[in-house]
Amino acid sequence: xxxxxxxxxxxxxxxxxxxxxxxxxxxxxxxxxxxxxxxxxxxxxxxxxxxxxxxxxxxxxxxxxxxxxxxxxxxxxxxxxxxxxxxxxxxxxxxxxxxxxxxxxxxxxxxxxxxxxxxxxxxxxxxxxxxxxxxxxxxxxxxxxxxxxxxxxxxxxxxxxxxxxxxxxxxxxxxxxxxxxxxxxxxxxxxxxxxxxxxxxxxxxxxxxxxxxxxxxxxxxxxxxxxxxxxxxxxxxxxxxxxxxxxxxxxxxxxxxxxxxxxxxxxxxxxxxxxxxxxxxxxxxxxxxxxxxxxxxxxxxxxxxxxxxxxxxxxxxxxxxxxxxxxxxxxxxxxxxxxxxxxxxxxxxxxxxxxxxxxxxxxxxxxxxxxxxxxxxxxxxxxxxxxxxxxxxxxxxxxxxxxxxxxxxxxxxxxxxxxxxxxxxxxxxxxxxxxxxxxxxxxxxxxxxxxxxxxxxxxxxxxxxxxxxxxxxxxxxx
Amino acid sequence: xxxxxxxxxxxxxxxxxxxxxxxxxxxxxxxxxxxxxxxxxxxxxxxxxxxxxxxxxxxxxxxxxxxxxx
Numbered sequence: 408x409x410x411x412x413x414x415x416x417x418x419x420x421x422x423x424x425x426x427x428x429x430x431x432x433x434x435x436x437x438x439x440x441x442x443x444x445x446x447x448x449x450x451x452x453x454x455x456x457x458x459x460x461x462x463x464x465x466x467x468x469x470x471x472x473x474x475x476x477x478x479x480x481x482x483x484x485x486x487x488x489x490x491x492x493x494x495x496x497x498x499x500x501x502x503x504x505x506x507x508x509x510x511x512x513x514x515x516x517x518x519x520x521x522x523x524x525x526x527x528x529x530x531x532x533x534x535x536x537x538x539x540x541x542x543x544x545x546x547x548x549x550x551x552x553x554x555x556x557x558x559x560x561x562x563x564x565x566x567x568x569x570x571x572x573x574x575x576x577x578x579x580x581x582x583x584x585x586x587x588x589x590x591x592x593x594x595x596x597x598x599x600x601x602x603x604x605x606x607x608x609x610x611x612x613x614x615x616x617x618x619x620x621x622x623x624x625x626x627x628x629x630x631x632x633x634x635x636x637x638x639x640x641x642x643x644x645x646x647x648x649x650x651x652x653x654x655x656x657x658x659x660x661x662x663x664x665x666x667x668x669x670x671x672x673x674x675x676x677x678x679x680x681x682x683x684x685x686x687x688x689x690x691x692x693x694x695x696x697x698x699x700x701x702x703x704x705x706x707x708x709x710x711x712x713x714x715x716x717x718x719x720x721x722x723x724x725x726x727x728x729x730x731x732x733x734x735x736x737x738x739x740x741x742x743x744x745x746x747x748x749x750x751x752x753x754x755x756x757x758x759x760x761x762x763x764x765x766x767x768x769x770x771x772x773x774x775x776x777x778x779x780x781x782x783x784x785x786x787x788x789x790x791x792x793x794x795x796x797x798x799x800x801x802x803x804x805x806x807x808x809x810x811x812x813x814x815x816x817x818x819x820x821x822x823x824x825x826x827x828x829x830x831x832x833x834x835x836x837x838x839x840x841x842x843x844x845x846x847x848x849x850x851x852x853x854x855x856x857x858x859x860x861x862x863x864x865x866x867x868x869x870x871x872x873x874x875x876x877x878x879x880x881x882x883x884x885x
Numbered sequence: 886x887x888x889x890x891x892x893x894x895x896x897x898x899x900x901x902x903x904x905x906x907x908x909x910x911x912x913x914x915x916x917x918x919x920x921x922x923x924x925x926x927x928x929x930x931x932x933x934x935x936x937x938x939x940x941x942x943x944x945x946x947x948x949x950x951x952x953x954x955x
Contacts, residue, residue, distance in 0.1 A: 648922050699893045700922030732920045737894050739947050803921050 408602050410443055410460040413493055413535070416606050417456070418447035426478060430471040437463055440471040441496075444479040446488075449613055455483035458493035461536055466496035468542070470506035473514050480520040487619035489529040491609065492545050495536035514541055521548035526720035528619045531612065533605045534559040534585070534595070547594065550717050551612065551669060553605045554585035554595040561588055561595070590672040593706060598672055611667055615681040615688045616721050623722050624688035630662035632858065639854035643794050647770045647801065653678055653695045656728065656768065660684065660858045661691075669717075670710050676700070677707035679714040681723065685862045690718035693728035694779070696769075703734045703778060705748040711778070712748075712755040719755075724762035724865055727786070731775035732801060750884035753777060757784050758875050762868035764788055764861065767795035767848065782847055787868050790860065791839050791848045798837045802830040887930035889952040891945040895919025900941055902952070906934045914952050915939065930954055 414422050425445035431437045441463035446455055457476045459466035468476075483490040499508060507513055524530055525548060532549040536558055543561045546552040554561075562583030569575045569582065581587065588595035599605045617624050639659050644651050657666065661682035668680035676699040680691050692711055694701035703711075718725055734740075734749055756763075756778065764787060765780040776797055780786045791797070798805065806829045807814070814822055835841075842848050852860045898918035902908060910931045917924040935955040939945060 650923055650925060696922070697925070700920055700924050702893070702920050702922065704893075732922050735893065735920065739894060801921050 408535075409462065410458045410493070410495075413602060413606065414443060414447070414456065414458055416603065417491070417493075417609065418449060419451065420448065422447045422456075423453075426482075427471070427475050430475055431469065437469065439463070440469055440475065441466055442468075442472045442475050444475045446482070449610055452489070452613065452618055453486070454489045454491055454613070455479050455486070456491045456493065459496040459536075461495040464497075464500065466536070467498060467500045468496065468507055468514060469500045469503045473507045473517065474512060477512055477516050477520060480517065480524065483528055484520070484524055487528055487621070489531065489613065489616070489618060490524060492530070492532045492549060494532055494534050494538045494542070494545055496539070496542050497537060498539040498542045518544050518548060521545070525550070526620060526716075529613070529616045529721065531609055533609055534561065535602055535605065536560075537562075539563075539565060551596045552588075552594065553597040553599055553608050554589055555602055555605050556585045556598055556600050559585040559595075586672075589670075593670065593673045593710065596669050596673075608667075612681070615667060615683075615723065620720055620722070626688075627662075627683060627686045629685040630665065630683075632661060633658050633663045635659060639857060643769065643792070643854060645794070647796055650696045650700070652697045653693045653701075653728065653730065657682070657691060657693060660861065661689075662686065669714060674704060674706035674710045676702060676704060677711055679710055681718075684858060684865060687862070687865050688723050689865065690714065690723045690725045691728065692725065692779070694731040694775075696730050699735075701731050703731060703749065703752075703775060705740055705743045705745040708734075708745070708748040708752040708778065712751045715752070715755040715759050719759040719761050722761055724868065725756075725759055725764065725780070726861060727763075727765045727780045729765065729767045729771040729775070729779035730769040731771055731779060733773035733775040734778070747884045749774065749778065753784075754881065754883060756780055758881070760871075760873040760875050762787050762865060762871050764790065764864055764868075766857070766861075767791040767797060769794050770796045770798075770801060772796075772798055772800050787871065788850065788864055789848045790850050790852050790857075790864075791843070792854050792857070793839065793851060794854070795839045795848070795851075796834075796837060797839070797842055797847065798833075802833045805833050806830050886935070887928070887932065887954045888950050889914050889926060889928055889954065891917065891926060891947055891949045891951055893917070893919055893924060894946045895924060895944075897939045897941050897943045897945060897951075898923065900937060900939065902934050902937070904934050904937050908932065908934060908954065917945065926951060928952075928954055 422445045431440040441460050443458045457479050530549040532546040532552045534554045538561045560583040589598040665683040678693040782789050895917035899916040908928045912928050913925040915926050932954040936953040938950050
């Protein structure tokens with residue numbers, strides 16, 4: 408699609424006002440200097456937009472292109488409305504570098520503004536084509552990056568440059584393609600198959616958000632969840648170690664068709680997405696036992712941290728659905744820095760001052776309990792299903808740890824019975840009713856009542872006002 | 886040809902297909918045991934199992950090839 412067709416599709420009724428249409432009009436080859444900027448309405452809400460025109464010198468940036476982008480960002484800040492970046496650009500015009508690169512209002516200011524806007528107004532990037540070199544940072548500073556499979560790409564140095572400078576031979580798709588970024592690097596958030604789908608995603612995504620951090624997300628009409636034969640009770644296996652598909656639980660909790668997932672292809676052992684319960688927007692963070700046992704890895708912790716910050720910034724309540732054996736162990740993840748990534752998730756979750764509801768669906772072991780907004784992290788409530796099990800570790804691991812020597816001393820034929828006995832003892836010790844009696848958890852909810860229960864809690868916590876602590880800012884374990 | 890790889894470190898608990906079997910995209914090939922959990926590893930393409938590279942009880946690291954689908 409051409410840039411103006413994209414904008415026509417994006418807005419309710421086309422672009423309302425456009426700025427600097429005549430930028431660089433003395434040069435025949437550079438209409439509007441390769442970028443369209445202005446304001447329009449999406450779902451009735453005013454937003455600011457910048458959209459590269461790839462038919463004008465491959466959407467490259469000259470002096471006026473950069474100035475136009477900076478100005479529309481300033482407008483978004485003054486009006487406190489969402490900012491959309493429709494990116495399709497080869498990057499800087501090297502011939503114009505002195506005018507557009509190093510100065511006060513050079514390209515660097517675009518990124519500076521983005522950082523300033525972050526958390527103040529929603530920033531969305533729709534990536535239709537390349538986003539190269541410095542330009543690759545526009546997506547990086549957005550709340551969310553939607554990438555069109557086969558066309559969108561992000562990279563600091565092109566494959567041609569990589570071959571020249573470091574001797575690597577690689578295709579564009581392998582190095583910076585949409586699929587790679589949405590499933591491996593995590594720089595992309597949503598993979599779509601065509602431009603229309605990208606635009607529709609942005610339109611849907613915005614329905615969950617207020618226009619800025621001062622307001623609350625819009626409440627929509629309450630819709631019943633999708634109907635299924637199996638109830639939640641029938642869905643969750645008794646055996647803590649057996650997998651089940653967490654999406655099946657999510658669908659039974661939220662309004663039909665209200666799930667808007669973020670990073671579906673990345674770190675699939677954790678699900679993050681927006682949804683609604685009786686019309687109220689929530690952010691869901693759920694372990695996925697079907698994938699890697701629901702164990703948290705460095706990538707999934709990283710994914711959670713950004714999602715939690717996104718929801719907290721725009722007053723979206725958080726619902727944690729915990730079914731987690733813990734953080735992954737072993738050489739691979741230690742070398743990948745799982746400790747600092749885990750710490751990052753726990754920081755973001757601790758700081759979140761929106762209503763925070765923790766649901767222990769099945770197991771919540773070890774630091775997994777902490778990461779999923781366990782009782783020490785001041786959730787407004789910790790709810791457990793009757794299938795919940797909270798402990799430092801599961802019965803199998805605990806019995807091994809405590810009785811390893813004893814087990815080794817026993818004759819082999821006596822071992823299974825001994826292990827079983829100790830495991831049963833252990834299970835009794837961590838029985839969920841016992842934890843409820845100790846007030847570790849605040850309530851035990853029957854699985855089929857969970858949606859109604861969440862709805863009432865969300866309603867009740869609406870007026871929550873909390874300042875986490877007083878300081879300039881934390882020193883984040885990034 | 887499509888390779889099925891382990892997505893995390895663990896022991897092969899069950900091999901649920903044989904060489905020569907027809908499998909669908911998304912069908913489980915083996916179940917690993919890791920972190921005390923059952924971890925199903927599914928095919929990412931439909932086809933015939935050309936080769937199974939693991940036996941029950943084997944340790945596999947993240948990224949190791951479990952099976953080859955043709």
